Amino acid sequence: MKVVHTLTELRAARTELPEPLGLVPTMGFLHQGHLSLVQAARKECASVAVSIFVNPTQFAPTEDLASYPRDLEQDLRLLEEAGVDLVWAPTDGDMYPEGFQTWVSVEEVTQQLEGARRPGHFRGVTTVVAKLFNGVQPQKAFFGQKDAQQAVVIQQMVRDLNFPIDITVCPIIREADGLALSSRNTYLSPAERKAATILNRALKAAEKAYLDGERSAEKIRKVMYDKFQTEPLANVQYASCADPKTLQELEQITHGALLSVAVYIGKTRLIDNIVLLEMP
Numbered sequence: 001m002k003v004v005h006t007l008t009e010l011r012a013a014r015t016e017l018p019e020p021l022g023l024v025p026t027m028g029f030l031h032q033g034h035l036s037l038v039q040a041a042r043k044e045c046a047s048v049a050v051s052i053f054v055n056p057t058q059f060a061p062t063e064d065l066a067s068y069p070r071d072l073e074q075d076l077r078l079l080e081e082a083g084v085d086l087v088w089a090p091t092d093g094d095m096y097p098e099g100f101q102t103w104v105s106v107e108e109v110t111q112q113l114e115g116a117r118r119p120g121h122f123r124g125v126t127t128v129v130a131k132l133f134n135g136v137q138p139q140k141a142f143f144g145q146k147d148a149q150q151a152v153v154i155q156q157m158v159r160d161l162n163f164p165i166d167i168t169v170c171p172i173i174r175e176a177d178g179l180a181l182s183s184r185n186t187y188l189s190p191a192e193r194k195a196a197t198i199l200n201r202a203l204k205a206a207e208k209a210y211l212d213g214e215r216s217a218e219k220i221r222k223v224m225y226d227k228f229q230t231e232p233l234a235n236v237q238y239a240s241c242a243d244p245k246t247l248q249e250l251e252q253i254t255h256g257a258l259l260s261v262a263v264y265i266g267k268t269r270l271i272d273n274i275v276l277l278e279m280p
């Protein structure tokens with residue numbers, strides 16, 4: 001496994017890699033969720049590259065950029081074991097050189113959900129992902145359904161800007177008790193860790209209502225809000241039932257609707273989602 005930092009090193013290493021090349025963009029502090037993307041990439045690609053970069057421009061000044069967990073040594077061990085060919089851990093200076101002033105901004109699908117609560121977040125995400133794509137020039141790239149809106153936004157960017165890259169969205173990896181794996185779970189105290197299962201429990205309660213025949217999106221949203229009321233450590237920011245493509249809130253639920261939630265557990269902001277599919 002080759003580890004590079006600068007763009008010059010990356011370009012030299014890139015020419016050695018067999019194609020198709022798959023890219024897994026990450027912010028590091030890797031867990032099984034990230035590694036599932038690596039596994040998917042290995043299945044579909046002749047070589048696999050992983051980027052590790054905590055992108056400052058997708059964090060608002062009030063957010064957790066400074067405290068975001070980092071452990072490059074451990075990440076490299078995990079990626080080596082997972083059979084990755086190339087790791088790119090760019091420098092801030094290569095990603096945002098002095099005088100930087102060019103941004104990639106996707107419009108409609110960034111207005112709701114995370115975009116509405118985290119101003120500027122997706123502009124940071126699309127800009128850095130465009131730069132990662134330009135640097136690595138993969139044929140395929142792998143993202144997690146965990147960040148459902150991000151996956152929609154990236155697919156929109158790829159279409160709109162004609163990136164010759166095939167995007168795969170991989171399922172959410174969860175702990176045994178349903179908590180979606182996240183680097184941010186490390187912030188949780190033991191009591192908060194227990195309380196954090198409320199995200200998946202609220203989504204599951206809403207899914208059950210749907211499977212029992214409920215089709216009013218308002219009522220489904222209420223099922224989730226009511227569930228969050230039962231957890232004193234949870235402070236819900238939104239519980240949404242939206243069209244999976246436009247991300248607009250629905251009135252009537254249709255097959256494939258996206259249920260998503262953002263919740264503060266203490267000071268830690270967690271997100272999760274589930275797609276409503278009827279049982280066969």
Ligand code: AMP
Binds near residue numbers: 028033037145182
């Ligand atoms: P991050 O390091 O949080 O930016 O995540 C990097 C990639 O891993 C993104 O595409 C995430 O959606 C994906 N990811 C994070 N957590 C999970 C998870 N629990 N299951 C599947 N994919 C995940």
